[in-house]
Structure formats: C-alpha cells, structure tokens
Amino acid sequence: MKFFFTALLMIAIAPCHADFTQNLRWSLDASARLNQNEALENTSRIYALGLDTHKVFTLSKGDIGYGVGQVYYTKLSNHIPVPFLFTSKDDSEFIIREAHVNYTAGPNWLPNIRLGHFTLPFGLEESIDTNGRLLDYYHGKNLGTKLDWGFGFNKVLSQIEYSVSYTLGGKNKAKSVDGSYAITGRIGSLSHLDFVIGLSFFEGKIDGISRKRLALDWQYYWGTWGFLGELALGENNKQLQGGAKEKYSLFELNKTSINEQFKLYGQFIIRDRENKPSADTLVNIGFSYQFNTQLELSISGGKQINGPSMAKKQQLARVQIRVRY
Amino acid sequence: MNIRFISLILILMLILLSGNVNAIAYCSLRDPVSQIAQLYPQKTNQLSIVKAVDDNIRSQVQFALPRNDLHFSELGQHTLYIAMFGKESLGYVHVRSEQSDWGLVEIVWAIDKDLRIRDFVFQRCRSPKKKIAEEGGFKNIFIGKNYQELKTLLSDDGVTAKKDVLIIAQSAPELANVVLRCALKTLLLTDILWGEELEKL
Numbered sequence: 001m002k003f004f005f006t007a008l009l010m011i012a013i014a015p016c017h018a019d020f021t022q023n024l025r026w027s028l029d030a031s032a033r034l035n036q037n038e039a040l041e042n043t044s045r046i047y048a049l050g051l052d053t054h055k056v057f058t059l060s061k062g063d064i065g066y067g068v069g070q071v072y073y074t075k076l077s078n079h080i081p082v083p084f085l086f087t088s089k090d091d092s093e094f095i096i097r098e099a100h101v102n103y104t105a106g107p108n109w110l111p112n113i114r115l116g117h118f119t120l121p122f123g124l125e126e127s128i129d130t131n132g133r134l135l136d137y138y139h140g141k142n143l144g145t146k147l148d149w150g151f152g153f154n155k156v157l158s159q160i161e162y163s164v165s166y167t168l169g170g171k172n173k174a175k176s177v178d179g180s181y182a183i184t185g186r187i188g189s190l191s192h193l194d195f196v197i198g199l200s201f202f203e204g205k206i207d208g209i210s211r212k213r214l215a216l217d218w219q220y221y222w223g224t225w226g227f228l229g230e231l232a233l234g235e236n237n238k239q240l241q242g243g244a245k246e247k248y249s250l251f252e253l254n255k256t257s258i259n260e261q262f263k264l265y266g267q268f269i270i271r272d273r274e275n276k277p278s279a280d281t282l283v284n285i286g287f288s289y290q291f292n293t294q295l296e297l298s299i300s301g302g303k304q305i306n307g308p309s310m311a312k313k314q315q316l317a318r319v320q321i322r323v324r325y
Numbered sequence: 326m327n328i329r330f331i332s333l334i335l336i337l338m339l340i341l342l343s344g345n346v347n348a349i350a351y352c353s354l355r356d357p358v359s360q361i362a363q364l365y366p367q368k369t370n371q372l373s374i375v376k377a378v379d380d381n382i383r384s385q386v387q388f389a390l391p392r393n394d395l396h397f398s399e400l401g402q403h404t405l406y407i408a409m410f411g412k413e414s415l416g417y418v419h420v421r422s423e424q425s426d427w428g429l430v431e432i433v434w435a436i437d438k439d440l441r442i443r444d445f446v447f448q449r450c451r452s453p454k455k456k457i458a459e460e461g462g463f464k465n466i467f468i469g470k471n472y473q474e475l476k477t478l479l480s481d482d483g484v485t486a487k488k489d490v491l492i493i494a495q496s497a498p499e500l501a502n503v504v505l506r507c508a509l510k511t512l513l514l515t516d517i518l519w520g521e522e523l524e525k526l
Contacts, residue, residue, distance in 0.1 A: 025401075061409065104358050293398070
C-alpha cells in the first residue's frame with residue numbers, strides 16, 4: 001500500500017520534477033517541550049527537529065496543485081504514557097506529520113483531489129492547524145487519530161467549503177490494520193471570515209474501536225477576540241465491551257495582540273461517556289509569544305476540575321520553545 | 326539512534342548548503358483557486374511565482390516609504406499569482422497584511438499588467454467599518470492608481486492619507502489609512518520582487 005501511495009505521489013509531481021525548487025518553500029523547525037504531569041508525578045521532555053515544506057506544482061499554463069511535507073526526528077525523554085508511535089519512554093523516531101498533494105487544476109465543477117497523509121477534515125482542526133503547537137482541539141482523542149493515510153475531495157465555493165476523505169485507519173502506517181478505515185467529512189462556511197460554522201461527520205474503525213461522530217463547530221471573531229466551540233455526539237463500540245455513547249464539548253475564548261505577537265486562550269472541555277459515573281471537565285489556559293519570524297515561546301496549563309475521587313485528577317503544565325529557520 | 330541522528334544532521338547540512346531557507350512555510354491566500362476567481366471571474370487557472378521578502382527588501386521599503394515597516398509575518402516567502410485565461414495573463418493577485426487597531430487586516434489585491442490597482446477584497450478585516458470599505462466610493466480612492474499616484478495621497482507624516490482622501494472615506498478614516506499603506510507596499514514589493522519576471526510574460 002505504501003508503494004501505491006508513493007507511486008501515485010510521484011506520478012502527481014512528475015511533470016514538475018525538472019525544476020523542483022521552483023515555488024518551493026521550506027523551513028527547519030526545532031522545538032523543545034517540557035511537560036510536568038502532576039497526576040503521574042512525572043517530568044518529561046520532547047525534542048523535535050524537522051523539515052516543513054510547501055511546494056506549488058506549476059506548469060507553463062498555470063498551477064496544477066500543491067504538496068505539503070513535514071518530516072520530524074522526535075526524541076522522548078522520560079515521557080509517560082508512551083505515545084503510540086514510540087516503543088519506550090526514551091525512544092526516538094522519524095515521524096511524518098502532513099505529507100500530501102492536493103490537485104487543484106480540475107474544472108470549476110470538479111473538486112480538488114488530495115492524496116497522502118493528512119489531518120482528518122473534522123471540526124475546528126480543519127481550519128486551525130495545531131501541529132507542533134501546545135494548542136490542541138483533541139482531534140486524536142475524539143477520532144482515534146489526528147492524521148491518516150488516504151485520499152479525499154475538497155473545494156472552496158463562493159459561500160461554502162467542504163472536504164471529505166476516505167482513509168485507511170492505519171494512522172502512521174499507509175495500510176489498513178485489522179479492517180481499519182475512516183470516512184470523515186466537514187462542510188462549513190468560508191473559514192477566513194469572522195463567523196465560521198461547520199458540520200462534520202466521522203465513521204471509522206481505528207485500533208479495534210468503531211466510532212461514529214456528528215459535530216458542530218464555530219468560530220466568531222470580534223476585533224482581537226475569538227470565541228470558538230465544538231460540540232460532538234457519537235458512539236464508541238469496542239468488540240468485547242459493546243457500544244457506549246459519547247458527548248464532547250469544547251469552548252474557547254482567545255485574545256490576540258494587534259500585532260499578533262501575543263496570543264492567550266482559555267478552553268473549557270466536557271467529555272461525557274456512557275457507563276462512566278461522571279463527565280470529565282477540564283480547563284486549559286495557554287499563551288504564546290512570537291518574538292520574531294523564527295522564535296516562539298508557548299506555555300500552557302491544564303487541570304481536571306472534577307473526576308473520580310480515588311484517582312488523581314489530570315494536571316499538566318507545559319512549556320515549549322520553537323525555532324523555525 | 327546515533328546513526329539516525331548523524332544521518333539527520335547530514336541531510337540538514339546538505340539542505341542548508343543547497344539554498345536559502347525560510348522562516349515560515351505558509352500560503353497567504355487561503356484558497357487561491359476560489360479567491361482569484363472572485364477578482365478575475367473569467368480566469369481559467371493561476372500561475373504562482375514564489376519569492377523571498379528578506380531584510381534587504383525590508384530596507385528598500387523603509388527607504389521608499391519612510392516611517393513605514395513590514396510586519397514580521399510579512400518576511401519570508403510570498404507568492405504573486407498571475408490570473409490566466411488559457412495561456413494569456415489577465416493580471417496579478419497579491420495578498421498583504423497591514424497592522425490595524427483590530428489586528429491584522431489581510432487584503433487581496435488585483436493588479437493590472439501596468440501595475441495599477443484593479444480591485445481589492447478583504448481576506449480578513451475585523452474593523453466594524455469593513456462594510457464602508459467594501460463600497461464603490463471607498464474603493465475608487467485606490468482603483469486605477471499606480472504606486473506614484475497613490476503616494477501623492479499620503480500626507481506629510483508618511484503613514485496617513487491626506488484630508489481630502491479621508492473625507493471621501495466617510496466614517497472609515499482609519500481603514501483608509503490602513504488600505505493606503507497596504508496598497509503602496511503591495512505595488513512597491515510587486516515591482517521590486519517580481520518586476521523582472523512580469524516583464525518577460
């Protein structure tokens with residue numbers, strides 16, 4: 001399957017290969033993140049060094065599409081729980097984040113065609129990129145993965161935009177694992193406007209769990225303030241444990257300085273699962289400061305404000321320095 | 326792990342030696358296909374030319390337009406789009422940001438082949454006066470003018486428009502100042518960065 005994707009990617013970019021550096025933008029992206037997890041009484045670090053590229057494929061008569069490639073060498077240090085891509089708390093791996101091409105040169109009535117490893121088109125994450133940032137909309141937790149290999153169709157029309165995809169559910173693997181798959185889609189108003197509203201759906205099987213989701217998301221900006229939200233309803237179905245209904249709500253209030261160097265946000269999240277005695281309620285507060293085009297400092301803190309009395313509540317503080325060159 | 330790390334460093338060194346690197350790889354126009362069609366409805370495709378706005382270019386802007394600067398997000402790689410009808414060029418599209426009291430204002434400029442403002446739309450503008458700035462009376466302050474003609478609209482302070490311009494702008498004088506500064510920088514940068522390529526078309 002990997003060969004299939006690679007071959008298709010090569011066919012897609014072949015006409016432009018002779019002058020690959022034309023319209024190629026790229027940057028080196030390095031970050032160091034310190035995590036203090038109070039519930040686990042653990043301090044961990046994550047280091048990432050990678051290449052972030054964006055290439056417009058152009059022929060003499062015009063553009064035919066673009067490609068995005070993000071490859072990162074990522075090193076953990078004492079990180080628990082161990083993320084799924086790693087085998088131990090001090091492991092290191094090469095990780096592909098976004099790696100896809102989007103063919104945009106079809107006639108107006110035809111959607112653009114995306115192929116590769118991309119963020120699933122669902123909810124707030126569809127228009128707000130959180131890759132490499134402390135800001136998170138919990139895409140991975142809700143759907144089972146944030147990025148997946150597959151193909152999709154997308155288009156921006158005069159009043160609405162849409163994106164639908166079929167992916168293999170293998171997450172970082174370009175193959176279906178034990179019958180995994182994901183069908184995801186979002187339709188919404190234009191994402192660059194001051195008021196954005198969208199409807200998303202998801203049906204898939206990832207890591208042996210079948211999930212269904214239906215979600216409403218919105219963004220409203222007034223001056224330098226933003227009010228964002230995502231409400232999702234659905235069901236998780238594990239083979240042995242049976243089905244359980246899920247509700248997820250996220251509300252965010254953010255403030256940006258007029259020169260956009262400083263960003264502050266607060267999130268309130270409620271996650272309710274059937275068969276659990278009470279819903280999890282979390283609060284996140286974070287800020288970022290962009291010193292210049294290269295250097296950014298981010299700090300965030302999250303705390304669970306209810307939860308089972310016997311278990312320790314989630315409490316996580318994080319600091320990240322990110323340099324793009 | 327050591328072999329992996331050394332391989333990575335070698336790859337990065339090779340890349341560093343092969344050309345310029347860029348701080349941020351992002352696309353200023355959210356969706357070039359649809360947004361260029363808004364300004365050039367008859368276009369069949371667009372052709373991108375990516376160029377770097379660096380400190381040298383920034384100095385040239387500061388020299389040509391004293392008391393003006395480029396926002397830090399305006400450094401790095403930027404794209405000029407040529408709106409195409411088949412193999413014929415219809416004009417150019419460029420998007421630039423300008424700081425305002427309501428955050429960054431992002432304006433998508435349509436420029437004709439003589440480097441005059443043909444039209445513009447806001448990609449992002451959170452000013453409560455945005456609707457005024459979308460009306461024909463306001464837009465006509467800028468439409469049809471080239472860099473030199475727009476520069477005559479600047480008052481002596483170099484950052485605000487002259488009083489007679491602000492009268493036409495009705496109750497949106499702050500937005501008129503923002504749009505004027507953005508238009509000047511857009512035409513200046515288009516000429517400095519892409520002028521040679523555009524002459525060959």
